[in-house]
Amino acid sequence: MSTTIALLGQPNSGKSTLFNALTGLRQHVGNWPGKTVEKKEGTFTLGGVTYKVADLPGSYSMSANSDEEVVTRDFIASGQADVVCILADSSQLERSLFMLADYAGISAPCFLVLNMEDVAKEQGKKIDPDAIEKKLGIPVMMFSATDTKAYEKFYAVLERALKNKSQLNVSALENEYEKVEGYSKIKSQLDDGVISGYTPMWLTVKFMENDKVVSAKLKNALPDEKLKKIEETAGGQNGAIAMGECKFKWIDGILSGAVSSSSPGVQLGKLDRIFTHRIWGKPAVVLTVILGLIASFIPALPFMGIGSAIPMLKGPVTASLSGAGCPEIVISVLCDVVIQSLGYIVQMLGFVFGVTFVFGLLEEAGVMARISYVFDNTMGKLGLQGKSVMPFLVSFGCTMGGAGGARVIDNWGQKVLTIALAWAVPCGAAWSIVPMLAATFFGAWSVAVIVAILLTMLLHMWLTAKIFGRRLVKEEERCGMIMELPPYHKPKWGALLRYVLGRTKDTFFRVTKVVMLVCAIFWLLSYAPEGSNSILYNIGIAIEPVTKVFGLPWQLFLAFVASMVGKEGSVGVISALYTGGSYGAAFNAAMSGAGAAPDLTEILLANVARPEALAFIFAITFNLPCVVALAATYQEIHSAKWTAKIALYYTAVSLVLAFIAYRVGMLIW
Amino acid sequence: MLAIELDTTVEDIKRRIEYLERMNIIRRVSLGVPGCGTCSGCEGSRCEGCMPQGGFRNMGEMWEIV
Known part of the structure; x- marks a missing residue:
């Protein structure tokens, strides 16, 4: 025995x-x-x-x-x-x-x-x-x-x-259960031993918790009349919550007076007291991001120096190749396409490095989680899920990654809305071009331009959510998240640097391919023998009356169109159209007062007015991200109609923003 | 934060979240993001061009209503 x-x-x-x-x-x-x-x-x-x-x-x-x-x-x-x-x-x-x-x-x-x-x-x-x-x-x-x-x-x-x-x-636990509506009514229908080994109290609790096995057993054990009565009383999800509350209260009652602890009560750290403050939380978070963006300029400076020095190679290269009897067109391709683009690419990489480093640091330290927390309630109201934070975060690097990240969102409407809003987040390519152009045209005021872009991004997302949200996400599907914030960490510098360098390297290869290709295509289209106009010039002059409405000279408008292929492409177009060697006559005709300048920065400053530059910056930042992101969006949402709708919306909004930026610029300068 | 607002302990909040999760009333949000598929070294949830190695690890935990 x-x-x-x-x-x-x-x-x-x-x-x-x-x-x-x-x-x-x-x-x-x-x-x-x-x-x-x-x-x-x-x-x-x-x-x-x-x-x-x-x-x-x-x-x-x-x-x-x-x-x-x-x-x-x-x-x-x-x-x-x-x-x-x-x-x-x-x-x-x-x-x-x-x-x-x-x-x-x-x-x-x-x-x-x-x-x-x-x-x-x-x-x-x-x-x-x-x-x-x-x-x-x-x-x-x-x-x-x-x-x-x-x-x-x-x-x-x-x-x-x-x-x-x-x-x-x-008995104390049952007293708690009896306070819950429906408990006593269900229990009264269950006799002792209705299911062997379990008391009516236990069965009632499980039935109210929607326990499928118990429900099935009761279905077999009870007569129809009794079953109908208890099914009418069952509280669904609320029953499970109420039963849980009773159990927790009972546990607290047992532990009361029996357990004492020397651990201090709940306290928030100084930083969290600011970040989670009802009034100051949002301004503190926005200020953190702005300071982060400003700080990202610091590591970009050495890259900018190297990048702007690269076009100086054009002189010696031209001299040595001419001396060797190299055809003029080959020299022109090497200098105006390859060397010029390379200079731009290196400058762009500086900002990729800086932005990735700063945002990576914020994430490593646990600050990014606080940013998500502060905006979670707003996101819930807009019809988004907490899961949307990740696609947005990834979109700072690559919109395509952001679109892919939305795959974890089960609700189709919320997924489409998340991707639609992720498009408004300037991607790595935008962060590489925009600060560089802003620094070229606005010097120290470039920081104000970046801040304006960031604020416009938030406004754009809010507006887009308002426009698309009504159709995509029902009111009852809108709710916030429960979040457990991680403790603040000391950054793991090795891992952070590996990530930043990995992304910079990846951007370099990706950007180089696109910039060189687009630059070469537009250089060829803009190439014309002396005394004649190029195809591109003729098209540009024809459309300029329209493009000027948005504050964009035809060269910048074509760069805007090219940015739909890939934002990096716009740099290739600018590089080709403003520095094309054999393009000189047509270029000078288009740009009255254009002087022969040794590098692109000077040519841009001589030929593009500040309001036009501002319009262009806003146009390319908020234009559709790239064709690959477009394809990724379609792949995720499986709707050509919604993909087209989002793409057309972004193109229209970017031109409207360019129009506004141009007018604002005209008032300032 | 929630513990302060509800005048309770962190342990109490944690057990309630655990209960709601076990009862399938809320669910833990997966923060795994698939790679973009175009970067060098992009495979599965690892994408050097889009996110740090191992993904964004310091974003805390999130739960949503089922």
């Missing part, structure tokens, strides 16, 4: 340590019948009595959310266990006693082991097991399963529980 002990507890409550210590090598491991859940059994002998120990699968509760939980409760309800040893983690009793609360209502005798006593002591917690025992009506002990000397105490408590057949006192 043997006595069976079932070990019940949440994962990491120390169940396996106790099982191994009790049974040693006398263990058998198999599977529960019909399940892939591991079954561990073992034996030990004490005072001539053989004890059989069943190590039940670690599960959070006694609900039917997993096979482990179903196996656990079926075993206990089957009456195979003479006593159930419930383990709880002493270091987090508020959480780990949930299993005990969920067990309440099962009639098998039990006792409670408050394991990990040593950890609780280290945390400064003082637990009074006698006070808890008085409230629960079952034996309760402090324990440390890793301490071999503590097992005598365990055996004594085990014998006491077996001798007294100790039952959990559930």
Whole structure:
């Protein structure tokens, strides 16, 4: 004759340590019948009595959310266990006693082991097991399963529980349940023993929690009339929340006066007090981002110096190649396409490096999570999910990555809206071109231009959400997130630098291909023998009356069109149209007063007015990101109609923004 | 923050979130972002051109209503 002990507890409550210590090598491991859940059994002998120990699968509760939980409760309800040893983690009793609360209502005798006593002591917690025992009506002990000397105490408590057949006192818990609407009505329909091993209280709670297994069993066990009555009363999701609240209140009641802790109360750090402030939170976050963008100019400076020095190579290269008898067209391609583009690319890389470094640093330090938190409520109101944060963040690098990132959003409308808004986030290519152009035209005021772009981005996203959100996301689908903010970290400089250098390198190869290709195409189209006009010039002059409305000379308008292929492409176009060697006559005709300048910066400054430059910067920043992002969007949302709608909307908005920027620029300069 | 607003402890908030998650009332948001597919070294959730190695790890945890 043997006595069976079932070990019940949440994962990491120390169940396996106790099982191994009790049974040693006398263990058998198999599977529960019909399940892939591991079954561990073992034996030990004490005072001539053989004890059989069943190590039940670690599960959070006694609900039917997993096979482990179903196996656990079926075993206990089957009456195979003479006593159930419930383990709880002493270091987090508020959480780990949930299993005990969920067990309440099962009639098998039990006792409670408050394991990990040593950890609780280290945390400064003082637990009074006698006070808890008085409230629960079952034996309760402090324990440390890793301490071999503590097992005598365990055996004594085990014998006491077996001798007294100790039952959990559930009256206080039932008092809580009775306060919930519908509980008493459902319970009154259930007779004792309606399902063997479970009390009507336990079955009522599970039914109210929408436990499918219990509901199915009741369906078979109850007459139709009773079943109809309880189904009418069931509270759906609210029932589960209400039952959970009752259990937590009961746990708090048990721990009240029995547990004391020396740990300080909840306190926010100084920075978090600012970031999470109702009034100052948003301004603080916006200021952080602006300061970050300003700081990103610092690492960009050396790159700018090198980039602007590269076109100086044109002189020596031209001289040496001319001396070697090289054809003029080859020299022109090398100098006006290759060297010129390379100079621009190096300058652009500086900003990619700077922006990636600063934003990577903010993410590493945990500040980016605070930024998401501060704007989460606003995002919820706009119909977005917290998941949208990641696509937006990735879009600072690559809109295509952002569109791909929206794949984790299940709701189609929210996914489309997220991608539509991610397009408004200036990508890595925009961050490489825009600061460079802004620095060229506006010097120290370029920071103000960047800030204006950032604010416009936020306004654009808000407006876009308002326009598209109504059709894509229903009011009832709009809600905020629950967020757990990470602690502030010291950045891992090695990992951060690897990321920044990796992205800079990747941008260099990607940008070089696009810039060189587009620059070469536009250079060829703009190439014309002396005394005649190029194809591009003729087209440009024809469309200029329209493009001028948006503040864009035809050269910049063509660069704007090229930016739809890839933002980097616009640099290639500018480079080709404003510096093309054989393009001189047509160029000079188009640009009255254009002087022969040694590099592109000077040519741009001589031929493009500041309002036009401002219009161009806004036009390319908020234009559709690139054709590949367009394809990625279609791939994610599977709607040609919505893809086209978003693309047309962005093209129109970018031109409207250019129009406004031009007019604002005219007022200033 | 939530613990302060609700005048309770962090442990209490954590157990409530855990309960709601276990009951499938809320779910943890996966912050994994697939790579763009075009960068060098872009494979699966690793994309050197778009995100740091291992993704954005310091964005905390998020839950949404199911």
